[in-house]
Amino acid sequence: MISKYITSEPINLELAIANSCNFKAGALVVFSGLVRNHHEGKAVDYLQYDCQIEMAQAAMDSIVEEACKLWELHYVFCQHRIGKVNLGESAVVVITSASHRSCSYDSNRYIIDKIKAEVPIWKKEFFSDGNVVWV
Numbered sequence: 001m002i003s004k005y006i007t008s009e010p011i012n013l014e015l016a017i018a019n020s021c022n023f024k025a026g027a028l029v030v031f032s033g034l035v036r037n038h039h040e041g042k043a044v045d046y047l048q049y050d051c052q053i054e055m056a057q058a059a060m061d062s063i064v065e066e067a068c069k070l071w072e073l074h075y076v077f078c079q080h081r082i083g084k085v086n087l088g089e090s091a092v093v094v095i096t097s098a099s100h101r102s103c104s105y106d107s108n109r110y111i112i113d114k115i116k117a118e119v120p121i122w123k124k125e126f127f128s129d130g131n132v133v134w135v
Contacts, residue, residue: 004060004078006053006121011079011090022074025097027104031112033092035085043128047091049082051121056080059119063111071107073098078111080121 077095085091096108123135
């Protein structure tokens with residue numbers, strides 16, 4: 001089973017993990033990219049993400065399909081926030097499950113690295129000093 005999407009709602013990590021359980025799986029790897037309170041020595045108040053949803057979703061679909069060809073996965077969950085994301089909240093979550101841990105770890109790292117590099121989602125950082133920067 002594969003679940004992936006873009007959302008403006010907070011990511012419910014507990015529910016995502018609960019839905020990821022599969023009795024075939026011997027491993028479940030969870031990556032949650034959190035909004036931290038600093039970047040390059042500057043205090044961050046929050047982040048804002050934006051995208052063209054159909055393009056971003058298509059890119060995520062392609063990445064997950066590639067991962068499923070490379071590893072024998074039982075379940076993949078990918079979710080990326082758009083809109084305002086506060087400190088400590090998950091901006092992106094990737095969950096992979098497989099029979100063996102190496103597949104779960106390797107595929108999870110592959111998916112998050114490709115999402116960060118290839119999915120057209122733009123990040124705007126709001127700093128405590130009033131500066132705003134698009135990344």
